[in-house]
Amino acid sequence: MINIIAPNIKNGGGLELLLYLIEHIKVSYPNIRCVVYLDSSVQMLESDNNIEVVHINSSFKKIKLFSKKIDNALYFGNLPPLVKAKNSIVYFHNLYLLMPFEKLIKTSIKFFIKYFLQQVYIRFFIKNVNMVACQNDDIKEKFIKKYSFKNVQLLPFFRLCDRNxxxxxxxxxxxxxxxxxxxxxxxxxxxxxxxxxxxxxxxxxxxxxxxxxxxxxxxxxxxxxxxxxxxxxxxxxxxxxxxxxxxxxxxxxxxxxxxxxxxxxxxxxxxxxxxxxxxxxxxxxxxxxxxxxxxxxxxxxxxxxxxxxxxxxxxxxxxKIENKIDDLIKILIKENKNV
Missing domain, CATH: 3.40.50.2000 (Glycogen Phosphorylase B;)
Incomplete structure (x- = not known):
C-alpha cells in the first residue's frame, strides 16, 4: 500500500502530473493499493479498482491529515508532514518556494504572506521526510542550498501525447x-x-x-x-x-x-x-x-x-530527459524488482 497526499493540488501542471501518476499506478501496478488524498474541488478522480480516493473538504481536515503518521507516503504538494514517518517523500515543484526573501518581499502582501509562511514551514518540517524529489538539477541545487536538506533526487516524470x-x-x-x-x-x-x-x-x-x-x-x-x-x-x-x-x-x-x-x-x-x-x-x-x-x-x-x-x-x-515515474513508485513500495 502507498499513500499520495495531495490536498494542495487543484489545477495546472501539478494536477496534470498527479492525474498521470495515479493513472499509471492504476494500470501498471494493479496489485498495489493506493490511497489518494485530494482537495474536494478535484472531482475528476473517483475510487476504482486499486485506487481509493479520499476528498478533504476543509483546512482543519488538511491540518489533521498532515499531523497523522503515514508511512510509504508521497507528499505531492511541496509541503512535508508535521510528524515523521517511514519511507516518505516530498515531491517539490513550486518555484515560489525557492524565491529569495529580498525578492519575495517586493511582491504583493498576500503573495508574500502565503509563500513566506510556507517557506518557514518547510524549514521547520522538511526533516520529517526521508527524501525530496524534483524535476531538474537547477531546482535540486536551489532546494539543497535554501533548506539545507541533502537527500534530493531527480525523479522527473511526464505524460506524452498520443502520436496518432x-x-x-x-x-x-x-x-x-x-x-x-x-x-x-x-x-x-x-x-x-x-x-x-x-x-x-x-x-x-x-x-x-x-x-x-x-x-x-x-x-x-x-x-x-x-x-x-x-x-x-x-x-x-x-x-x-x-x-x-x-x-x-x-x-x-x-x-x-x-x-x-x-x-x-x-x-x-x-x-x-x-x-x-x-x-x-x-x-x-x-x-x-x-x-x-x-x-x-x-x-x-x-x-x-x-x-x-x-x-x-x-x-x-x-x-534529453528520461521519464522516471517507475523509479518514483518503486521507491515508495520499496521494491527493486518489477511488481
Missing part, C-alpha cells in the same frame, strides 16, 4: 504556446515580439491558452489582430486531450518562460514532432535540445528568432 493525433490533424498554426498566464510565463514579452513582427509585415498564425482573468493580454491580442498581418488565437485553458490536439495542429512551440521546475510543454511538444524555440536558460537544456534559443527578457530577440524560424533552415529539437 499527428495523422488525424492538419497544421493550422505556425506557433503555439501552451501555458497559463502566470507572470514568469512571459506572455507580455511574447506579444511585444509579435508587435515587432507586425511592423515588419511578417505574417504567421499562433495559438495561446491564456485563462480567464487576464484582460490586459486579451486586449493586446485583439489590437495585434486588428492590424491584419498576423492571427493570434486564444483558446483559453484546455484539457489535456485538447492540448495534445493543439500540438498536432502546430508546427513550432515558442516557449519564453523565465523559470520552470521542469518545462513539461517542451518535452510534450518535441514528442509530437514540433520544433521548439525557447528561452536560453538552463531548464530548457536539461529537458530538450531546442531548435533556437532567445533572451527571454528581450522582445526584440524573441521576434528575431521567430522570424528566423519562419525563414526555415533550422535544426530539429530533441528530448
Amino acid at each position: 493525433l499527428l495523422e488525424k490533424n492538419e497544421k493550422k498554426y505556425d506557433f503555439c504556446y501552451v501555458s497559463l498566464a502566470h507572470p514568469h510565463k512571459n506572455h507580455q514579452r511574447l506579444l511585444e515580439a509579435c508587435e515587432i513582427l507586425v511592423k515588419e509585415n511578417i505574417s504567421f498564425t499562433m495559438a495561446l491558452t491564456i485563462e480567464d482573468g487576464h484582460d490586459d493580454l486579451v486586449e493586446k491580442i485583439k489590437d495585434i489582430n486588428l492590424k491584419n498581418v498576423v492571427t493570434i488565437v486564444n483558446l483559453g485553458k484546455l484539457p489535456k486531450e485538447e492540448v495534445c490536439k493543439l500540438y498536432a495542429q502546430s508546427k513550432c512551440l515558442v516557449f519564453p518562460s523565465t523559470e520552470e521546475t521542469f518545462g513539461l510543454g517542451l518535452v510534450e511538444a518535441v514528442n509530437m514532432d514540433l520544433d521548439v524555440i525557447a528561452s536560453n536558460l538552463d531548464y530548457v537544456y536539461q529537458s530538450i535540445e531546442p531548435s533556437l534559443v532567445f533572451d527571454p527578457s528581450s522582445s526584440l530577440d524573441i521576434s528575431l528568432k521567430m522570424k528566423e524560424y519562419l525563414e526555415g533552415n533550422i535544426q530539429k529539437s530533441s528530448v
